[in-house]
Amino acid sequence: MPKDANGVELNSGDNVSVVKDLKVKGASATLKRGTTVKNIKLSSKDNEIEARVDKFGTIVLKTEFLKKI
Template sequence: MDVKDSNGNILNDGDSVHVVKDLKIKGMSKTLKRGNIIKNIRLTSSPQEVECRVGKSHVVLKTQFLKKA
């Protein structure tokens, strides 16, 4: 199963990614701004989602809003 970012690059566990669009996260007052770097992502069972850590929270993001750093 290949997990691809918005540009078609293959993502692996431990990669760093950029956010390509401002994202409002449910349950958090914080908004992820475009250009933020998220380090050390983890792949999930779904090819359209990755799990990562933002601050002290663990969140699941869709790969269509990410690009490989």
């Protein structure tokens, strides 16, 4: 099971918050700290999730930079 930055287990459909400003590959903008990501999907890798983010589309995020809300 993937875990967030605080060690809390993440499930599909959870809402998470970004804990650090992240540069997104292929995009000119930065994903800011505190951004809420809704309705995440678990990926095949334990330390990654897929999510749809406004202005970025669907991206893959590492769970170490996320906090469950």
